[in-house]
Amino acid sequence: MLDDRKLDVLRAIVQDFVSTNEPVGSKALVERHHLGVSPATVRNDMAALEDEGYIAQPHTSAGRVPTEKGYRLFVDRLSTIKPLSGAERRAIEQFLDGALDLDDVVRRTVRLLAQLTRQVAVVQYPSLDRSLVRHLELVLLSPTRLMLVLITDTGRVEQRVIDLAGDIDDASVAALRTRLNTCLVGNRVTELPTLLADFVDSEPAACRAAASAVVAVLLASLVDRHDDRVIVGGASNLTRLALDFPDSVHPVLEALEEQVVLIKLLGEASTPTELTVRIGDENQYEGLRNASVVTASYGSGSRALASLGVLGPMRMDYPGTMAAVSAVARYVGRILAES
Amino acid sequence: MLDDRKLDVLRAIVQDFVSTNEPVGSKALVERHHLGVSPATVRNDMAALEDEGYIAQPHTSAGRVPTEKGYRLFVDRLSTIKPLSGAERRAIEQFLDGALDLDDVVRRTVRLLAQLTRQVAVVQYPSLDRSLVRHLELVLLSPTRLMLVLITDTGRVEQRVIDLAGDIDDASVAALRTRLNTCLVGNRVTELPTLLADFVDSEPAACRAAASAVVAVLLASLVDRHDDRVIVGGASNLTRLALDFPDSVHPVLEALEEQVVLIKLLGEASTPTELTVRIGDENQYEGLRNASVVTASYGSGSRALASLGVLGPMRMDYPGTMAAVSAVARYVGRILAES
DNA sequence: ACTGGCACTCGGTACAAAAGAGTGCCAAGT
DNA sequence: ACTTGGCACTCTTTTGTACCGAGTGCCAGT
Numbered sequence: 001m002l003d004d005r006k007l008d009v010l011r012a013i014v015q016d017f018v019s020t021n022e023p024v025g026s027k028a029l030v031e032r033h034h035l036g037v038s039p040a041t042v043r044n045d046m047a048a049l050e051d052e053g054y055i056a057q058p059h060t061s062a063g064r065v066p067t068e069k070g071y072r073l074f075v076d077r078l079s080t081i082k083p084l085s086g087a088e089r090r091a092i093e094q095f096l097d098g099a100l101d102l103d104d105v106v107r108r109t110v111r112l113l114a115q116l117t118r119q120v121a122v123v124q125y126p127s128l129d130r131s132l133v134r135h136l137e138l139v140l141l142s143p144t145r146l147m148l149v150l151i152t153d154t155g156r157v158e159q160r161v162i163d164l165a166g167d168i169d170d171a172s173v174a175a176l177r178t179r180l181n182t183c184l185v186g187n188r189v190t191e192l193p194t195l196l197a198d199f200v201d202s203e204p205a206a207c208r209a210a211a212s213a214v215v216a217v218l219l220a221s222l223v224d225r226h227d228d229r230v231i232v233g234g235a236s237n238l239t240r241l242a243l244d245f246p247d248s249v250h251p252v253l254e255a256l257e258e259q260v261v262l263i264k265l266l267g268e269a270s271t272p273t274e275l276t277v278r279i280g281d282e283n284q285y286e287g288l289r290n291a292s293v294v295t296a297s298y299g300s301g302s303r304a305l306a307s308l309g310v311l312g313p314m315r316m317d318y319p320g321t322m323a324a325v326s327a328v329a330r331y332v333g334r335i336l337a338e339s
Numbered sequence: 340m341l342d343d344r345k346l347d348v349l350r351a352i353v354q355d356f357v358s359t360n361e362p363v364g365s366k367a368l369v370e371r372h373h374l375g376v377s378p379a380t381v382r383n384d385m386a387a388l389e390d391e392g393y394i395a396q397p398h399t400s401a402g403r404v405p406t407e408k409g410y411r412l413f414v415d416r417l418s419t420i421k422p423l424s425g426a427e428r429r430a431i432e433q434f435l436d437g438a439l440d441l442d443d444v445v446r447r448t449v450r451l452l453a454q455l456t457r458q459v460a461v462v463q464y465p466s467l468d469r470s471l472v473r474h475l476e477l478v479l480l481s482p483t484r485l486m487l488v489l490i491t492d493t494g495r496v497e498q499r500v501i502d503l504a505g506d507i508d509d510a511s512v513a514a515l516r517t518r519l520n521t522c523l524v525g526n527r528v529t530e531l532p533t534l535l536a537d538f539v540d541s542e543p544a545a546c547r548a549a550a551s552a553v554v555a556v557l558l559a560s561l562v563d564r565h566d567d568r569v570i571v572g573g574a575s576n577l578t579r580l581a582l583d584f585p586d587s588v589h590p591v592l593e594a595l596e597e598q599v600v601l602i603k604l605l606g607e608a609s610t611p612t613e614l615t616v617r618i619g620d621e622n623q624y625e626g627l628r629n630a631s632v633v634t635a636s637y638g639s640g641s642r643a644l645a646s647l648g649v650l651g652p653m654r655m656d657y658p659g660t661m662a663a664v665s666a667v668a669r670y671v672g673r674i675l676a677e678s
Numbered sequence: 679a680c681t682g683g684c685a686c687t688c689g690g691t692a693c694a695a696a697a698g699a700g701t702g703c704c705a706a707g708t
Numbered sequence: 709a710c711t712t713g714g715c716a717c718t719c720t721t722t723t724g725t726a727c728c729g730a731g732t733g734c735c736a737g738t
Contacts, residue, residue: 025731038681043732061687061731100560101500139474139490149488149496151478157488159496161440221439235574236592253575364700379712382701400700400719 002052008035009045010054011078014066018315023063068280068314071292075277075318082319084327088116092331099335102126102155106231109308109332114234116324119312120256124266125229126154126305126336133184133192138177138214143167146210148217152189154305154336160217168210176207176214193219228306230262241313251287252311261285265293266307272299273329275322280314290314294321296329300337308332341391347374348384349393350417353405357654362402407619407653410631414616414657421658423666427455431670438674441465441494445570448647448671453573455663458651459595463605464568465493465644465675472523472531477516477553482506485549487556491528493644493675501556507549515546515553532558567645569601580652590626591650600624604632605646611638612668614661619653629653633660635668639676647671 012033016024026039026046035042046064049055054070057063066074084092095112099105106123113121131152139147146162183195196215203211235256238249255261265283267276278293288311295309310325351372355363365378365385374381385403388394393409396402405413423431434451438444445462452460470491478486485501522534535554542550574595577588594600604622606615617632627650634648649664 023731027731039731040681040683041679044680047733057732059688062689063731101498134480135478135486137476137478137488139476141473141490147474147490147496149476151480151486151498155500157486157496157498159440159490161494233596236589236596239589239592250575250578253578257572257575362700366700377712378700379714380710382703383711386702396701398719400717402700 002048005035005037006045006049007073007078008033009042010049010066010070011074013046013049013055013064014070014074014078017066018317021315023058023065025063028063066315068282071279071314071318075279075322079319079322081326082323084323088324089327091116092327096331096335102157102336105155105332105335107233109328110231110233113308113310113324113328114237116328117310117312117321118234118240119237119310119316119321120235120252121233121308121310122256122262122266123231123233123308124263124269124306125231126152126156127228127269128152128156128158128189129228130269130299130303130305131156131189133187133189136177136180136184138173138180140168140170140173143169146173146214148214150218154300160221162213162217164210164213166209168207172207172210176203176211179203180214228263230259230266232256232262237312248287248290252291255285255287256311265311266295266309269297269299269304269307272297272302272304272333273326275326276309277318277322292316292318294318294325296325298329298333298336300333305333305336341387344374344376345384345388346412346417347372348381349388349405349409350413352385352388352394352403353409353413353417356405357656360654362397362404364402367402405654407621410618410653410657414618414661418658418661420665421662423662427663428666430455431666435670435674441496441675444494444671444674446572448667449570449572452647452649452663452667453576455667456649456651456660457573457579458576458649458655458660459574459591460572460647460649461595461601461605462570462572462647463602463608463645464570465491465495466567466608467491467495467497467528468567469608469638469642469644470495470528472526472528475516475519475523477512477519479507479509479512482508485512485553487553489557493639499556499560501552503549503552505548507546511546511549515542515550518542519553567602569598569605571595571601576651587626587629591630594624594626595650604650605634605648608636608638608643608646611636611641611643611672612665614665615648616657616661631655631657633657633664635664637668637672637675639672644672644675 012029013024016029016032026042029042030037030039046055050064053067054073055064056067058065092112095108096105099108106125110121110123131154133150134153135151137149139149141147144164144167146164147159148162149157149159151157183199184192187195196219200208200212200215235253238252241249265285273296276295280290280292283291283293290313291311292314293309293311295307297304297307299305308329310321312321351368352363355368355371365381368374368381369376369378385394389403392406393412394403395406397404431451434447435444438447445464449460449462470493472489473492474490476488478488480486483503483506485503486498487501488496488498490496522538523531526534535558539547539551539554574592577591580588604624612635615634619629619631622630622632629652630650631653632648632650634646636643636646638644647668649660651660
């Protein structure tokens with residue numbers, strides 16, 4: 001049904017449309033790509049492609065535009081990932097190497113991705129669920145108030161203030177801290193519930209109350225919540241897109257402010273650096289009808305920690321974007337492995 | 340020169356223009372506000388106001404539009420701060436009362452402000468410079484690596500990883516921690532340089548190297564940097580504004596991604612809850628030519644900690660916005676004082 | 679199976695005319 | 709001295725019409 005030449009035509013249409021943002025006609029196609037056939041022939045192929053739903057025409061006498069299905073075929077079978085330029089490689093290294101701490105890595109990454117792809121970048125913090133406990137600190141703020149600080153091997157630092165019913169002294173805090181650490185350090189955050197199940201009961205009576213408050217906070221606010229943090233950058237790149245879809249920028253901006261939506265957008269982290277492309281309606285969210293999302297998981301070694309990605313118009317430069325996202329994900333993984 | 344009626348006319352023009360976003364003519368004015376005079380009279384007043392530079396007409400035969408100078412006069416002398424509705428008061432309380440920690444307070448605040456004013460909200464974290472040291476924690480991550488955690492009375496928690504030249508043991512860390520705390524707790528962050536001046540020298544030789552590394556990090560990354568953090572919300576509200584100034588949304592989005600610009604925008608925090616309104620060019624930044632910024636300082640008690648505010652089109656509802664910003668600033672101050 | 683030719687369909691543009699909104703100014707009224 | 713109604717004038721916006729060009733679909737010929 002779709003011989004090689006028809007696929008060539010589709011590829012050419014996608015490429016032209018992406019760069020010009022105008023419906024592409026048969027004549028322009030044969031001029032810009034040396035297909036070795038006449039416009040009339042291309043027209044026949046186009047008719048076939050349209051029948052199959054890969055392209056469409058906005059109105060009766062305009063050129064053709066790729067459909068969602070068309071883009072899908074393009075990324076699946078017709079495109080090869082564009083290698084990054086030397087300048088781009090260098091930019092990635094320079095940008096990320098100077099990072100101070102995890103926050104800084106994440107901020108720099110989002111900025112880098114946005115600049116590289118000239119689109120909206122989204123980066124998720126390393127998931128708590130997949131991290132290991134490196135250290136737990138208890139700080140006595142006042143006789144009835146503790147601060148709990150959890151440090152993970154991925155560099156995340158989470159803190160919570162805990163109000164106690166009664167007073168507690170320094171020595172008890174120190175003891176509690178030691179026992180908590182011996183019990184938890186080195187384990188996954190997801191295993192905290194299991195590990196802590198009997199913890200309170202085995203505490204000396206003096207510490208019992210404080211211990212149970214601490215455990216409660218640990219379980220409630222650190223483990224249960226799956227609202228892993230996400231940050232966004234490059235929103236100003238939306239304005240370029242806005243020229244085409246003046247109405248579609250509002251819902252996108254809204255989506256960018258909804259953590260939940262963004263997290264769903266990035267999807268489950270799978271194997272590190274694995275690329276996912278979601279085109280148009282393949283994103284569940286309403287407001288992203290004509291947007292595409294390219295995501296990759298990143299992680300240290302073989303462990304996927306979280307995802308990052310880029311959001312742009314459906315007519316984006318897929319090969320280039322995929323290359324950038326993939327390279328950045330790989331590099332971030334390496335950096336996190338070092339620290 | 341400007342009698343009361345002319346001021347009434349100016350006020351009416353500002354109000355009408357803000358709500359309709361269209362140049363307002365003499366006839367429409369007398370219809371919508373009971374000024375008790377005829378359109379012709381209003382026209383004369385308008386001519387006078389135009390001579391003085393308070394209003395202008397986009398083209399020869401259109402209605403009048405307030406100028407920057409006109410808005411300035413309006414906020415300075417013609418507007419009374421609109422009291423918040425009961426629903427709004429309740430919203431503020433409900434929104435902010437459930438906050439868990441400082442991050443949460445700030446995030447909720449920015450969201451609240453954006454919703455309340457339907458504009459772009461900007462909130463600055465409590466300035467480190469104005470905070471007091473509540474506790475300093477040193478955590479041994481590995482024999483050559485320390486994590487330094489600084490906790491302030493405003494709830495900020497800053498952490499840095501420190502790589503040491505040589506090994507250090509638990510006991511030394513504990514000793515160092517104790518001495519650091521006795522030296523610093525209760526003092527302003529800005530005074531750390533003075534307080535730490537002789538610290539390293541008075542340390543036992545065994546700790547000397549580690550102490551100097553820790554002190555160096557404290558001074559370098561916590562005190563010197565004035566890039567206090569800022570977060571932004573409600574960017575999607577820009578799209579409403581974009582209808583009028585399609586070209587002006589891009590620079591604004593760009594400004595919102597520049598921490599430095601935002602910090603300048605919020606300006607120096609002065610007395611708590613003091614309102615500042617900067618109209619159009621009064622903001623230094625290029626891209627905010629036709630935007631206004633309403634800011635207020637917030638703080639606990641009489642101590643200003645930082646600023647928060649709202650950014651919107653020059654034609655914004657000043658009385659309403661000022662009321663909202665002021666109320667939120669007051670409430671955030673109260674919440675921080677409690678914790 | 680490909681190609682050239684041709685009639686047809688529309689969107690975009692250019693131009694002119696008309697409509698509408700608002701002003702400035704003047705002469706008359708209070 | 710201030711206010712008012714009237715009126716001519718200006719400038720934008722809208723409407724209507726014609727036209728051009730890009731692009732298609734189809735058909736007959738190679």
